[in-house]
Amino acid sequence: MSDSPSSWPDLATLRDRIDDIDRQLQVLINQRAECAQQVAQSKMAAEGDDTHFYRPEREAQVLRQIMERNQGPLSSEEIARLFREIMSSCLALERPIKVAYLGPEGTFTQQAALKHFGHGAISVPMTAIDEVFREVEAGAVDYGVVPVENSTEGVISHTLDSFMDSSLQICGEVVLRIHQHLMVGENSRPDKISTIYSHASSLAQCRKWLDAHYPHAERVAMPSNAEAARKVKGEWHSAAIAGDMAAELYGLTRLAEKIEDTPDNSTRFLIIGRQEVPPSGDDKTSLMVSMRNQPGALFEVLDPFHRHGVDMTRIESRPSHTGVWNYVFFIDFKGHTASSNVQQVLQDIGEKAADLKILGAYPRGVL
Secondary structure, eight states: OTTSGGGSOOHHHHHHHHHHHHHHHHHHHHHHHHHHHHHHHHHHHHHGGGOOOOOHHHHHHHHHHHHHHOOSSSOHHHHHHHHHHHHHHHHHHHOOOEEEEESSTTOHHHHHHHHHHOTTSEEEEESSHHHHHHHHHHTSSSEEEEEEEETTTEEOHHHHHHHHTOOOEEEEEEEEEOOOEEEEOTTOOGGGOOEEEEEHHHHHHTHHHHHHHOTTSEEEEESOHHHHHHHHTSOSSEEEEEOHHHHHHTTOEEEESOOOSSTTOEEEEEEEESSOOOOOSSEEEEEEEEOOSSTTHHHHHHHHHHHTTOOEEEEEEEEOSSSTTOEEEEEEEESOTTSHHHHHHHHHHHHHOSEEEEEEEEEOOOO
């Protein structure tokens, strides 16, 4: 039969073919990089000092097209990741993007930043979410990455509160599967662990596993998982719960992997910047709405979405800064502010709301 082992090319022939394909890929990738440089020159000639080298809507469109035309054997997501890194390196030739994220190094937020922007971006760790906002607002960095909600533990209130006093725009989103690992340094033995460090959210996400395996160990909340990993590196009888990046960065040994109680545990991160993003063809919009404290206020927020056929994907309420028992609604929905039905929703809500703020219209997460 034609598919029998005897009909296959010999190993030397296959290796020669791989080498030839690699040479072709290298030439094509460099041709793409040269084209990216020409794009940068064209942008600068047309836009001058206001040039935006990174275009979220364009990159989302390119990645979607790559995934749609993929025929395997590599998965569409894996192919998109490869192209993400190629695009990141090409963009760095135009001008490297500086991205602030909630640090220190090794956090899930840094992992999300690298997933979204690629390794060609310059990532800058910040110690708090509001510092990420300030760095972007001041122009010290181009973009920021902040967590906004976890599928197990819910909304990150600090991020939502930061939008109340900020003029920044949401430029994109990225969803990261969160895998928690129990890890130790070289001075700790598994049977002697008396303290376990991690971020409070991660401790909560692994509560059942910890109850079953380390019921008597003290659980100590830290500012971040990465900080927990760094702390246990030189300690005795302690362990940290953190992710892959932290384990590699601080040279820790994984005692147990994927200990999160919910297998599909994920965190959504927002990309914040200073420019509005044009439609990409598959978008989301985020709003902040302040309603007058009166009966039926929530209905007046929700009804326009139903009447105009706009799909709401999330709604959260937070206490307002303007008065006791006043609340602000944070709303995500499918669609872009440029579309007519979304504009009708915004008009209807605006007529009833005390305040309406568009936080951003941006491409739905691709990877």
